[in-house]
Amino acid sequence: MSTLETTTVTGEQHESHHHGPAAGIGRWLFTTNHKDIGSLYLWFSLLMFLTGGVMALLIRAELFQPGLQLVEPGFFNQMTTMHGLIMVFGAVMPAFVGLANWMIPMMIGAPDMALPRMNNWSFWILPFAFAILISTLFMDGGAPNFGWTFYAPLSTTYAPPSVTYFIFAIHIMGISSIMGAINIIATILNMRAPGMTMMKLPLFVWSWLITAFLLIAVMPVLAGVVTMMLMDIHFGTSFFNAAGGGDPVLFQHVFWFFGHPEVYIMILPAFGIISQIIPTFSRKRLFGYASMVYATASIAILSFLVWAHHMFTVGMPLVGELFFMFATMLIAVPTGVKVFNWVTTMFRGSLTFETPMLFAIAFVVLFTIGGFSGLMLAIAPVDFQYHDTYFVVAHFHYVLVPGAIFAIMAGTYYWLPKWTGHQLNECMGRWHFWLSFIGVNITFFPMHFIGLAGMPRRIPDYALQFADFNMVASIGAFIFGFSQLLFVWNVIHNVRSGEAAPARVWEGAEGLEWEVASPAPYHTFTTPPRVE
């Protein structure tokens, strides 16, 4: 936005007044610095992304051919469950919180997050949560094997003993997310620089503000549903036990009341990142700023009214099916507004295609494909056939991998020079992009077809007619998986070396974060800038 002009340039001249980071491991353990905590979140998320990725490759290796080759069916189920849980709660969500920590204070001209000590806590309980979750793999009876949606009674009556550890881990993750969300809301509402009005906020900040409200609304519901499971398993209640007057379908209603807003928690910050990147490399202002804000808010509100589209087949009255079908389709309208605005921003812009822009354009195209398959799934009568097939797997991987994950990578490449002070290695960035782009499509596109043909999800073996497409998908998965090592290499290489980056790393970049030096000093905006 051209209105963002700072009169006070902060950075070097203030640096002498402040101490730098503490030395040794203590810097990371006790840090209250938003940049340190942002980095911790991002490194943790990368580690979890690779862990979940290894599990995905085990799944795809088993599915390379029909028949059982590599792993026991029980272990296969543990892999699908843990892959989902780790990617959702360990990779995507912490990555967005990491980006929020790094960028939101710098984008709104604040010296740090509003509640720095709580910020430290909300990160440092996460490794414990995931240590508990991953330790279940080594327990008697194995890790949770009931799918990341943990439907009762699979997750209560028939669950392995490790389910109690799983419940505890989910509680900790929930507390971490709620603390993070409170911190982000307090930062955005109370810490803005003078003149930074709400309608001047960068869209990444807006989308995170809305996401944080979603987190506060639904993470407690998730905590509630796992608490009910805990009580059913250990304290003899019957929330989900029909014999005692409960109802297993109730589980699905409560879970998806959390689960659908959770889906948007994983995509709204991605929308924000893309809305920062596309204007930069189009060298134009974002088209329809206000409509973007309203569209994001509408998506968030609608997300509370559509949860039952995940459970069309449980036996709902016709009126219920119709309500949830039309409410779901309504979400396509604000989403369409956003896609339209991104395309219109690029229209007649002077485009250049640096790595962040490549990922952003791929996001727009591939996320839209995922959105369309979502519309197909929203049609209740058709969903009766698609339900629990690979078509669903194809749909949500299209919105999460080339959607959320590509946006995180786009954001990382976009802001990495600001964090490290080194220009990107464009050549390696392009290699990473094109291998990922090709790999992701080879992996997930065939899943549409095997899903439509009737292959159920979450099975280690399948009928022979699905063999060819499964082999193609597995080859794609290995291309995609191994090309992420290039991402790791790119990040580490950029941290260590590279050409010095200027403050305004990208020619067309607008916003307060580009007013500070690269690499960003340990303390920024200790004197608030004036935004006019």
Added chain:
Amino acid sequence: MDRIDANRRLVKRLLLGAVLMFGFGFALVPLYDVFCEVTGLNGKITNTGPVAVTQADTSREVQVRMLGINNEGMPWRFVPRESLIVVNPGEMRQTAFMAMNPTAQQMVAQAIPSVSPGEAAQYLHKVNCFCFNAQTLAGGEQVEMPLLFTIDADLPAHIRQITLSYTLFDISPAATATTDAGAQQGGSPI
């Protein structure tokens, strides 16, 4: 400092919001039951107890199919006396399910009803049903469990067949535990 006060106020509100939403998760449980009752969702029958005597509508007939299903691991023999009953709406009908405990131990069972199509659930009134109470059978014992029901004369015309299905759950361990707890507290065994 203003900003610290503002932060504190905001954090309190947001925490309160989180706590309320945790409560809301639990409030969904009774809300769900109310919702099921209103919409007939899930085929839950809630119409129990005495009903006003009405004139039988002899102009149309409704087929009521009875199903007895054992939940996983339940060894009882559990079958309806008649699997298909043709009734006129408004007419009171008596039927029964046969239950037999083939094991040597005393067992306690609970039958959970479900009606299909769900839309019909609110028109099926059970005046007296074995599913109102847990059923205790000694080893080898057999019993006929009565069911008295009527179909509401307001049943929509397009519904001609209703399935009333009972699933029998073994609740022996839970029932024993309650009895033990009662005995420990000095109460009389049930």
